[in-house]
Amino acid sequence: MSWRIALARPDLGEEEISAVSRVLRGPVLTSGPETEAFEREFAAYHGAEHGVAFANGTVALVALYAALGIGPGDEVVVPSLTFVSSATSVVFAGATPVFAEVDPETFNLDAADVARRMGPRVKAILAVHYGGQPADLAELAQIAQAAGVFLLEDAAEAHGARYRGRHVGTLGQAGMFSFTPTKNITTGEGGMILTGDHQLAERLRQLRNHGQSEPYVHSLLGCNWRITEMQAAIGRVQVTKLSGILARKLALAERLDRLIEGLPGVQTPTVRPDRDHVHMLYTVKLDSGPAMRDAVIDEMGRRGIETRVYFPPVHRQPIFVGTSPALPVTEDVAGRILSLPIHSRLTFDELEEVAEALAETIGAVCAGRT
Numbered sequence: 514m515s516w517r518i519a520l521a522r523p524d525l526g527e528e529e530i531s532a533v534s535r536v537l538r539g540p541v542l543t544s545g546p547e548t549e550a551f552e553r554e555f556a557a558y559h560g561a562e563h564g565v566a567f568a569n570g571t572v573a574l575v576a577l578y579a580a581l582g583i584g585p586g587d588e589v590v591v592p593s594l595t596f597v598s599s600a601t602s603v604v605f606a607g608a609t610p611v612f613a614e615v616d617p618e619t620f621n622l623d624a625a626d627v628a629r630r631m632g633p634r635v636k637a638i639l640a641v642h643y644g645g646q647p648a649d650l651a652e653l654a655q656i657a658q659a660a661g662v663f664l665l666e667d668a669a670e671a672h673g674a675r676y677r678g679r680h681v682g683t684l685g686q687a688g689m690f691s692f693t694p695t696k697n698i699t700t701g702e703g704g705m706i707l708t709g710d711h712q713l714a715e716r717l718r719q720l721r722n723h724g725q726s727e728p729y730v731h732s733l734l735g736c737n738w739r740i741t742e743m744q745a746a747i748g749r750v751q752v753t754k755l756s757g758i759l760a761r762k763l764a765l766a767e768r769l770d771r772l773i774e775g776l777p778g779v780q781t782p783t784v785r786p787d788r789d790h791v792h793m794l795y796t797v798k799l800d801s802g803p804a805m806r807d808a809v810i811d812e813m814g815r816r817g818i819e820t821r822v823y824f825p826p827v828h829r830q831p832i833f834v835g836t837s838p839a840l841p842v843t844e845d846v847a848g849r850i851l852s853l854p855i856h857s858r859l860t861f862d863e864l865e866e867v868a869e870a871l872a873e874t875i876g877a878v879c880a881g882r883t
């Protein structure tokens with residue numbers, strides 16, 4: 514479906530087209546200088562020592578668990594209010610996800626609930642930075658340290674975000690980023706692991722290339738999880754645009770806050786003071802539940818404005834039914850959230866239209882007129 518005002522839109526142009534053309538005119542299409550440069554430049558932007566690029570963020574997580582020796586019999590604590598592969602990647606590694614509650618204001622992991630779910634089999638905590646706002650990393654690091662387990666970051670949605678002045682992806686043992694088209698920067702498909710651990714980075718490189726230690730010697734069980742040179746070339750251009758994209762999105766988010774603040778029944782995003790939110794998503798929470806929220810989505814859609822639920826809880830997905838106790842906070846939040854359009858090419862006029870449509874739609878839905 515083509516929307517008049519889309520939720521997200523990639524910021525791509527002639528520079529990315531030239532970068533891909535340059536690669537296509539040369540002899541190397543995979544595992545070459547563009548990949549190395551993309552890894553170096555993305556890592557440098559975030560202040561990380563090592564970057565290892567992957568075909569996508571999901572397989573980057575699978576490789577990370579394998580590289581850390583997390584597998585059958587082990588557990589990883591993850592939020593349920595996230596994209597499904599924060600949890601399915603754990604399953605692909607042979608381990609089991611343990612779902613924890615989120616903070617009902619920021620939608621990030623609730624550290625107190627994580628502490629309650631730590632058992633002898635837990636080997637890692639996966640801190641997802643929901644929508645681009647860093648999770649409570651200090652509290653989660655304390656829990657991980659006390660239990661002697663890894664703190665890993667799912668920074669798929671949080672390129673360039675900072676927690677207490679430091680970039681996410683560099684605050685645990687490793688951090689994963691995704692480059693799908695709805696993210697703040699994109700390579701079409703793509704992923705990256707950042708880490709300060711040289712040995713971990715080397716293991717990840719080997720796993721991504723069929724576990725090969727030298728030509729046709731496969732000393733680890735790996736897979737083909739490589740990114741192409743064309744994607745990496747796009748990624749290099751995108752890294753140079755990241756600061757500009759984030760500045761634009763911050764200005765849009767602040768304007769949207771002012772436009773929506775005071776609208777009855779709508780809560781604007783809560784941003785904790787010690788961190789930067791990079792607004793991959795702009796998610797509001799409604800006072801009323803799923804029936805009204807879904808009616809708002811339908812009516813906004815009729816006006817050509819795309820809105821979406823990020824995310825239906827993962828523990829309620831058919832593949833996970835019966836594997837997790839109820840998560841009342843997550844389920845309540847998931848029934849009331851709504852993500853609105855926000856991307857670097859959105860104009861302030863379009864933003865005003867979104868806010869006006871939301872106000873009218875909520876008014877109409879409340880009055881039972883849709």
Ligand SMILES: Cc1ncc(COP(=O)(O)O)c(C=O)c1O
Pocket residue numbers: 569570571572595596598599641667669670690691692693703704
């Ligand atoms: C929080 C989160 N984790 C993991 C992923 C998976 O990344 P990818 O789609 O690149 O496999 C995504 C994005 O899609 C995501 O938003």
